[in-house]
Amino acid sequence: MLYNIMFKYFNPYKIFKINSTLQKFVFFSFIIVLSIGLVESLFLSPEDYLQKDSVRIMYVHVPAAWISLGIFSTIALLSTSVFLYKNKNLILVSKSLAPSGMLFTLIALVTGSIWGKPTWGTWWAWDARITSMLILLILYIIYLLSFRISDDKDKSNKISAIIAIFGAINIPIIKFSVDWWSTLHQPASITLTEKSTIHSSMLVPLIIMTAAFALFSILIFLMKYNTELIKIKNKGLKRL
Amino acid sequence: MYGKKVKLRFTYLSLILVVLILSTYLVLKSLEENVVYFISPTDIKGLAEINYDKKYRVGGMVKKSSISMNSEQINFIITDYKNEISVKFNGVIPNLFSEDKGVVAEGFLKDRNFLEASKILAKHDENYMPPEVKKALEGN
Numbered sequence: 001m002l003y004n005i006m007f008k009y010f011n012p013y014k015i016f017k018i019n020s021t022l023q024k025f026v027f028f029s030f031i032i033v034l035s036i037g038l039v040e041s042l043f044l045s046p047e048d049y050l051q052k053d054s055v056r057i058m059y060v061h062v063p064a065a066w067i068s069l070g071i072f073s074t075i076a077l078l079s080t081s082v083f084l085y086k087n088k089n090l091i092l093v094s095k096s097l098a099p100s101g102m103l104f105t106l107i108a109l110v111t112g113s114i115w116g117k118p119t120w121g122t123w124w125a126w127d128a129r130i131t132s133m134l135i136l137l138i139l140y141i142i143y144l145l146s147f148r149i150s151d152d153k154d155k156s157n158k159i160s161a162i163i164a165i166f167g168a169i170n171i172p173i174i175k176f177s178v179d180w181w182s183t184l185h186q187p188a189s190i191t192l193t194e195k196s197t198i199h200s201s202m203l204v205p206l207i208i209m210t211a212a213f214a215l216f217s218i219l220i221f222l223m224k225y226n227t228e229l230i231k232i233k234n235k236g237l238k239r240l
Numbered sequence: 241m242y243g244k245k246v247k248l249r250f251t252y253l254s255l256i257l258v259v260l261i262l263s264t265y266l267v268l269k270s271l272e273e274n275v276v277y278f279i280s281p282t283d284i285k286g287l288a289e290i291n292y293d294k295k296y297r298v299g300g301m302v303k304k305s306s307i308s309m310n311s312e313q314i315n316f317i318i319t320d321y322k323n324e325i326s327v328k329f330n331g332v333i334p335n336l337f338s339e340d341k342g343v344v345a346e347g348f349l350k351d352r353n354f355l356e357a358s359k360i361l362a363k364h365d366e367n368y369m370p371p372e373v374k375k376a377l378e379g380n
Contacts, residue, residue, distance in 0.1 A: 046370035050336060055368060084249050120361045121334025127277035165253065169264055181276045182299060184344060189366040199369035 016229045023222045030215040037212045041205035048202075055202065057115040063210040065108035065133070067217055069171060071101030072136060075143070076168035079161040091157050094164065095147060096224035100217040102140035109133055120184060128177035129185035132170060139167040278344045281323040290349050298325055298355055299344040299363065307339055318343060318355075329357040336362035 041059035048055035078094040081087055112130065113123045124130065146160040178187040189197040196203060268275060278299030284290075298318055306317035313330040316339075327345045337343060342363030347356050369377075 046372075048368055049371040049374035050341075051364065058368070080253070083253060084246050119334065119336050119364055121332075121337075122359075122361055125277065125361070128275050165257070166260060169261060173264075173268075181272070182279070183277050184361060184363060186364050186366045189368065197366045197368065199373055201370060202368050 012229045012232055016226055016233075019222050019226050019229075023219060023226075026215055026219045026222065030212060030219055033208060033215055034212040037205060037208035040208055045205045046199075046201055051119055054115055054118050057111050058202075059205045059209045061108055061111040061115060062206060063213045064104040064111065066210060067213045068101050068104040068108055068136065068140075069174060071097050071104070071217060072140070072164075073168065073171055075101070075164045076171070079164035082157065083161040083165065088157075091161070092225060092228045093221075095144075095160075096221050096228060097217075098140060098144050099224060100220040102137065102144065103220075104213065104217070105133065105137045105140055109137060125184045127183040127185055128181045129174065129183050132174040132177050135170055136167075136174060139163070139170060143167065280320040281318055281325040282320055284325060284349070284352055285323050287352075290352065292348065292350075294348075295346055295358070296349055296355065297344055297346045298327075299342065300325075302337070302339045302341055302343050304339050316343075318345060325353055325355055327355045327357050327360075329360050331358070331360070333360050334362040336364060341365075 037059070041056055045056070045059075047053050075094040075097055078090045078097075082090045082094065109130075112133075116125070117123050143160055143163050146163050147156055149159055150156040177183060178185055190203075198206065278297040280300055281298060284296070284298060300318040300320040303317040303319045303324065306315075308315045313328055314333060315326065315328050317324050317326050319325075327347075329345065329347075337360060342365060344361040344363055345355055345357040346359040346361070348358075349355055
């Protein structure tokens with residue numbers, strides 16, 4: 001019964017079609033949300049009392065960091081399922097998620113560096129937050145490369161799943177690094193339990209930009225996922 | 241539906257994860273001295289021994305009206321509201337450096353109360369607000 005449903009709905013050709021249509025919608029909403037987000041963050045939002053216009057870098061930096069952490073957590077969860085149940089579809093999903101996650105990690109590091117120079121007075125500091133983010137970037141790279149580690153697909157899939165699961169230990173370290181150790185990086189402004197220390201006029205662009213980046217990740221994911229499906233088609237396989 | 245194999249894999253994974261988390265914890269714990277980016281003036285007071293050839297990073301707040309500048313150098317006091325340390329520095333200070341704001345000074349200790357800094361970094365806190373709001377807050 002369950003297998004029948006899965007054959008019906010998880011048919012690669014069907015998914016490919018849905019994906020292609022979905023891509024257009026996601027692309028247009030991404031353009032719209034990004035335009036609003038950029039106008040909000042570059043023109044409409046106020047400058048900071050202390051950092052002046054440098055605060056606008058935050059509207060790229062913080063969403064990028066959030067998305068990169070979110071994507072790695074998702075990959076780790078899916079990989080756990082892959083490792084336990086050998087679900088081939090989830091391997092493709094996590095593999096397709098990784099490139100945009102890596103891109104946003106890089107963006108977070110670069111924008112952080114650009115922000116750090118005028119405010120802190122340095123491009124780079126080996127503090128716990130920044131170093132653990134660099135480790136996240138390295139983990140993304142290792143994870144993406146691990147799919148080529150062996151010609152034996154089952155073997156390389158298993159290894160990449162294990163890398164993602166083990167790499168997930170880094171996620172709480174990144175999140176809590178600013179609380180556990182003294183760091184140059186400032187502690188979290190937005191927490192679940194307390195009121196945000198970012199003024200509401202600055203929260204608006206932050207949230208819109210996060211939505212824009214999320215849409216961008218979804219777009220890249222759909223494109224990568226379709227590429228994987230085409231690869232399957234080229235191999236002449238009827239199912240995943 | 242899933243057989244013994246899944247259970248076995250689950251056991252493997254949980255065991256390895258527990259070991260890995262524990263070892264990560266122990267490694268970070270033992271490396272704590274290197275993981276922390278700076279130490280406080282209180283930590284300096286508590287040091288068993290000062291290495292005069294080693295660079296220390298001391299962080300805290302710039303004490304109110306402690307900054308004195310001339311053309312050659314700047315002097316100020318870093319405080320953590322329990323202990324203080326005087327800092328001497330000649331070089332470029334970052335934009336955000338000002339009194340009552342966070343700062344990290346890196347350099348050689350002359351004694352427990354005096355640091356000759358070779359680098360000054362401003363530390364930004366987690367508060368972001370427009371100038372009008374800041375003014376309103378100060379008015380209260």
